[in-house]
Amino acid sequence: MAHFTVIGLGRFGIAASMELIYLGHTVTGVDRDAKVAEKNVEDFTQLLICDSTDENALKELDLANSDAVLVAIGEDMESSLLCTLALKKLGVKEIWVKANSRAHHTIVSKLGVSRIIHPEEEMGVRVAQALNYPMVNDYLSIGHGLYVVEIHIKQPLDGCHLGELLGPSKGKVDAVMVKREQETFLQLDQDFEIKASDILLLSGTRDALKCLAPRLS
Known part of the structure; x- marks a missing residue:
C-alpha cells in the first residue's frame, strides 16, 4: 500500500483519487475550495484545504511521506505551474502533472517532473482505437x-x-x-x-x- 497526495479536486482529481483508494492505497486530497473539501471529505483518507500555490502552506502538508504527488489542477495554468514549482523547491521527487494545453506541457517539461498527463488527449486516442x-x-x-x-x-x-x-x-x-x-x-x-x-x-x-x-x- 502506498500513500499519494492529489492536489486539485475537480472531476479528474476526484476520479484518480477514488481509483487509488479502490486499489488499496491511502490518499490525501488537497483543494483551496472549502465547499469542494466538505463535499468529498468522507471519501478521502485525509482532505485538506490549502492554497497549493503557497510554498509555505504546502510545507505544512509533510509531502515527503507521499509516494507521489499528482497536480490535478484544472484550467488555471498559472496555479498549476506555481504549485509544481513549489513542490520542486520542497524536494518532492515524484511529481505527476495534468497539462491542459501544449503551452502548459512545454513549460512543465522544463521543470523536470516525473510525468505529464493529457487526460482528454489520451482518452481520445483510446476511444479512437476502440472504434477502429x-x-x-x-x-x-x-x-x-x-x-x-x-x-x-x-x-x-x-x-x-x-x-x-x-x-x-x-x-x-x-x-x-x-x-x-x-x-x-x-x-x-x-x-x-x-x-x-x-x-x-x-x-x-x-x-x-x-x-x-x-x-x-
Missing part, C-alpha cells in the same frame, strides 16, 4: 515500440488454435496469457485451443498487431 479495433478491449504501451493488447474472443473464433489465429503474425506477435473464467493459462503453444469469451493478451509492435487485427474481428 472493437475487438480490442484495452491496450498498454510497454516501451520500445511494443504494446500489450487485451482481446475478447468472439464466437466465430471458438475452437480456433492459437497458431491458426496468429497466422502470418507468428514470431511477430506473442501470446502472453489466456484467461478463461476463473482459470489462467500462461504456457501457450501453437495447438492451444481458443474458446469464445476467452480473454487473450497479445504483445507485439503496433504494425504487427495492426496486421493481425482483421483476423480477430
Whole structure:
C-alpha cells in the first residue's frame, strides 16, 4: 500500500483519487475550495484545504511521506505551474502533472517532473482505437515500440488454435496469457485451443498487431 497526495479536486482529481483508494492505497486530497473539501471529505483518507500555490502552506502538508504527488489542477495554468514549482523547491521527487494545453506541457517539461498527463488527449486516442479495433478491449504501451493488447474472443473464433489465429503474425506477435473464467493459462503453444469469451493478451509492435487485427474481428 502506498500513500499519494492529489492536489486539485475537480472531476479528474476526484476520479484518480477514488481509483487509488479502490486499489488499496491511502490518499490525501488537497483543494483551496472549502465547499469542494466538505463535499468529498468522507471519501478521502485525509482532505485538506490549502492554497497549493503557497510554498509555505504546502510545507505544512509533510509531502515527503507521499509516494507521489499528482497536480490535478484544472484550467488555471498559472496555479498549476506555481504549485509544481513549489513542490520542486520542497524536494518532492515524484511529481505527476495534468497539462491542459501544449503551452502548459512545454513549460512543465522544463521543470523536470516525473510525468505529464493529457487526460482528454489520451482518452481520445483510446476511444479512437476502440472504434477502429472493437475487438480490442484495452491496450498498454510497454516501451520500445511494443504494446500489450487485451482481446475478447468472439464466437466465430471458438475452437480456433492459437497458431491458426496468429497466422502470418507468428514470431511477430506473442501470446502472453489466456484467461478463461476463473482459470489462467500462461504456457501457450501453437495447438492451444481458443474458446469464445476467452480473454487473450497479445504483445507485439503496433504494425504487427495492426496486421493481425482483421483476423480477430
